[in-house]
């Protein structure tokens with residue numbers, strides 16, 4: 605017997621990097637890998653690149669010690685069920701949900717993540733700006749796609765990235781399979797960005813995400829891409845407008861931090877079927 609009174613959900617996206625949002629203030633949901641994979645499956649579930657569970661930090665037994673208990677925590681999962689430290693598009697969508705649900709004042713708010721607390725500002729024009737913290741460059745490495753080798757820099761944006769700046773025609777890259785990486789430099793896997801400089805401060809990017817595959821955008825990836833593009837132009841700081849298949853975001857890099865600004869959209873809300881949730 606199927607009943608529609610399972611957990612509440614919402615669907616949202618940031619530059620078409622899409623998420624299932626699960627409001628779970630008291631941490632009561634058993635969010636297993638199997639349930640995440642089923643939710644994200646585009647045929648047997650709702651379909652998404654990842655899941656954002658909305659939980660009070662104090663209700664999460666393994667919450668990072670540096671996130672205050674009363675801050676809303678973005679418990680992020682990739683579509684394959686794995687946990688990731690941070691999600692730049694997700695954190696904007698998460699903030700949009702908090703404001704929309706009346707759980708936080710629109711304007712300035714804080715979001716807890718496994719990479720630490722992220723200050724977020726919901727602007728009057730609807731764009732959402734996130735202080736993503738300092739992006740740390742920790743090496744250089746190579747990958748390959750479509751039979752070509754690419755060199756890039758390793759960037760820690762809370763989660764790991766390999767950002768490769770190259771003049772390649774991005775539309776011609778085959779990203780249906782995972783680009784290889786150096787497991788010594790990236791022991792927990794990596795998100796790989798292919799970045800092509802365009803006119804002025806514009807760059808174009810495609811990404812293969814750890815735990816997902818190619819997505820239409822990756823917020824942390826755009827920060828890594830901006831850092832790599834600035835370096836390729838001989839600068840450590842500055843601004844880059846990053847065009848991804850799903851839209852456009854803006855990244856500002858200063859000596860002490862990085863800011864990611866872009867859209868955040870809530871698309872739908874409803875309830876999961878209780879029987880499906882039990883046996884997805």
Ligand SMILES: N[C@@H](CCC[C@H](N)C(=O)O)C(=O)O
Pocket residue numbers: 621654682687688689690691692693694763764795813814815816821822823824825
């Ligand atoms: N799409 C996200 C990044 C999600 C996590 C990533 N796949 C990882 O495993 O590190 C973003 O917008 O940053």
